[in-house]
Amino acid sequence: MAHEPIIALDPNWPVMSMAETERRLTAPGGKFEMETVTIGGVATRVWKNAPPSLRYLIEAARGHGERVFTIYEDERVTYEATWRAVTTLAAHLRALGIGPGDRVALAMRNLPEWPVAFFAATAIGAVMVPLNAWWTGAEMAYGLADSGARVLITDDERHHRLEDIYATIPSLEQVLVSRAVAPLTGIAAPLEGVIGTSSHWAALPDQPLPDAVIAPDDDATIFYTSGTTGAPKGALGTHRNMMSNILTGGYSGARSALRRGEMPPEPTPRVTLTVIPLFHVTACSAGMMGVIATGSTMIFMRKWDTVRAMEIIEREKVNVTGGVPTIAWQLIEHPDRGNYDLSSLESIAYGGAPSAPELVRRIHSELGALPGNGWGMTETMATVTHHGAEDYLNRPSSAGPPAPVVDLKIVAEDGVTELPIGEVGELWARGPMIVKGYWNKPEATATTFIDGWVRTGDLARLDEEGFCYIVDRAKDMIIRGGENIYSSEVENVLYAHPAVTDCALIGLPHRTLGEEPVAVVHLAPGARASEAELQAWVRERLAAFKTPVAIRFVPETLPRNANGKILKKDLQSLFADRIPATAS
Template sequence: MASDPAFALPSSWPAMSLAKAQALLTAPGQPFEMTTATIRGVETRVWKNAPPSLRALIDASRGHGDRLMTIYEDERISYDANHRATAALAAHLSNLGVGKGDRVALAMRNLPEWPVAFFAIVSMGAIAVPLNAWWTGEELAYGLRDSGARVLIADGERHHRLGEHYSDLPELEQALVSRATTPLEGNAGRLEAVIGTPHDWARLPSAELPEAAIEPGDGAALFYTSGTTGAPKGALLTHRNLCTNILSGAYNSARSFLRRGEGIPAPSPRVVLTVIPLFHVTACSAGMMPAIAAGNTVIFMRRWDTVRAMEIIERERVNITGGVPTIAWQLIEHPDRARYDLSSLEAIAYGGAPSAPELAQRIYAEFGALPGNGWGMTETCATVTGHAGEDYLARPTSCGPAVPVADLQIRADDGTTVLPPGTVGELWARGPMIAAGYWRRPEASAETFVDGWVRTGDLARLDEEGFCFIVDRAKDMVIRGGENIYSIEVENVLYAHPAVTDCAVIGLPHRSWGEEPAAVVHLAPGETASEAELQAFVAARLAAFKVPVAICFVTDTLPRNANGKIMKKDLKALFADRVEAAA
């Protein structure tokens, strides 16, 4: 239970056990009925009523008609207009020779063109490759090379970053650029020449998507996640992976009503403010897919700004927002919050970064909205567990129990022995949301994906009821506001500086971002370098969110264990003042 008496839950809660709620919701004939499917040779529980493919999902969305699908500044796009643009772009890609299994990269900020491009690609059986819009030109070029993308759909800013790299991408045949502000050259053309601007989409011809035979297990998207080698790996997600979240998210919501002792209300569209990037599975899979299925209106912002967000919430009567804990904290703590009517908010949900236990309570107390979080990773296509409402208030340090189609186990270091409840070990997960593997990385795939399970690298425990508690990460990773920063990637850049002979990157706690990267550096004898110099060196080579916020210089080489591995836990004491300030 939450320790604050102001959040004491009624004695009648929970009105129903988890087991009984699951039995009722998944019974034959119910919306969350399950069946089994053979996935890569393993019999797996799946949602019986999940869409068979993303093509089926976007085709069904036409039934939402004139209801607004996306809003971006003064651009208001209906579901019908979105489908018209999607069909037109899919036809164009088909005419370019793009076919099933071909990769088409997508590099842009959250814009109405993003879902149009994504569904145009996947609806014809091609594989979408959403690239991190915060990446540098070299990082974007890496994603294009590694995926072997034939076509790139980008906004003007990402296209500009890639300018000097296009000559090194022989497999890339064409770039379609949206909102370009400079003349385009070579194989680059304007996306508007194909589908017009968002204001034009409602006037495009109503057309069917190009013919394509798509199975649930076919590849749909490559989402890049960094690895311990420092080079990002593409997790191949299938149509089934991405469609599973539609039912998983709805199940978590329905379970909350039953636990509260209430009936499940009839579905009704909601207004969602999406402020996290669609190139992450949290926004794309756990957010956009259920939103489209429900006919929700999704609002995009050019960049996060708390005042601007509160203006949008008030004007558009936003019901749901969140994404990462940072968003919730900034809404709660803004000094002008009382000036805005935020009473339409029903839920603030987040994941992807550590969060303080008090956050759930603050959301409930100050907005009257229900908090929500969950656990997942790129390799699980986001949602594996769900945690909302009173369950979250009662266990604010948990990420919730697994959804019914998923299984969790805590295993010992041998990777085989299953540990009992309450014991900390490595978290393993399986279910229809688990990625097919890493793109062109058979050895890494074999190490991570084992007999239908994914070994997550997270250290966790399960309680007697199945609630999961993430206690640490075995992977050497910092998560800043939902962005994964693998230490070795930053360390490799620091090592490239001529003055650096030893270094380590660690995560420091941050109240809003969850964590921030910091570095400990040992310089070569006779060499000098300042904190600002090394930060600029990293910033010139990696995305801004990966730059260490603080660098501590030490006179000796870094402490190592008997195996030669740097003992990073001992390094946090060097930043004690900063850690104490963040507490």
């Protein structure tokens, strides 16, 4: 299928084909050399030079010494100080009896303590369970109970959501609370009692990590996702899954350089403004792993604020930011942008939400930065395809080509027939970043993970050079500013309201958020309920971002097909006033 450039590119670009670029970069003896290993009984191409484990990565990261690793408000923490906090907390976890395979949960906003907790657990072979910090207490309690977490590391805000629930989690033995503002009781104790505050980490003892033998395919993480039906599912990831993203990201940058006729530069430290939560694989795996490997700096914000972000970009000379398209739109369109020096920005990259081709152009033309995009999911530990620089400007509606260690195929509705180039079907992916399966859910695992492939549920097509185009989202899933909203979860809450007898949640296009959730409701005869009442009902039971932004009431039950499924596309016309003209 043809594509049209949206900016005037150098007429000599590209100077090298995708195939030749891959041949050169993956040549034997090179940084991006590949090899084939057996993972779960399946022969799989992997990055030969990827770090073998998270333990190896954090030990090597100590070599960055006094370089600043994390910045949060007025706190600046070096790699050396972080290392000392990691080893101190790891020793404490070992003293609590935590060892290989034990689950340690983490429920916290982006703070310097987040990576400390993450590596303290994974470096001793424990399985880290990052919980969505936006979840309600009940939602987080599900994750704690389902994972069987023995220890929870949390911040004060999440602690208050959970403190009345701790006793209902049979596996939970200890809770370490960061930045608590009130005395702690029961199984809760201050994290500072173990490692102190971030300003004191540099003075902690210099000690090695507790002994642990960790193989690349050992369990490392459980990140929770949600299917379109049922309870959230924990995607069981490995050390190899996490480490693969380091080479995948590096390869993408090297590919862009060769395509424009330049030698790929050596990795150099960058300053990254990280504005998406670390409990997402995008920020944790695709973002933080590369930051650490290159000795770069991560800046955290307590809450996104465009003016505050521009102040930080100017002061700290930020090179990279993004996360979701919303961030880029708000930077570009803020009326005070001209008052700030944003010239240090080299890249604005995002994933997790649809983006308009116009945004790709404006990132380059107005901010002077190169756009970046990619496709992945929790089940792929983030990056499968990666798009950037001139290739993205030239194919703004694509999610990019797969990494060389990845195989993609487009499969017909029969789940067997592989479709030819250009045809739309379900996207299947295979590679070293695909997780082992779903935690304690063998049936769901067997349905989704087949002979090393993951069935993504997304409809896509591939072009003649392997670039992937996602043409529709997974069924019934809405992505609002990078956050997944699963229709059935919200619909079940609406159905629980005594006045509701029929309902559907659908996604509407939104210029900056990608999509936003709206609902259509049919009330029981004689029953009354207002839009505000039902919105409050949902907000009290689910994270706020899942609440419908608008609700329409219909006098009849909702239209269904012969199989009894609601015809959601037929309902969009009820929200004609909310659909942007460019999306219709």
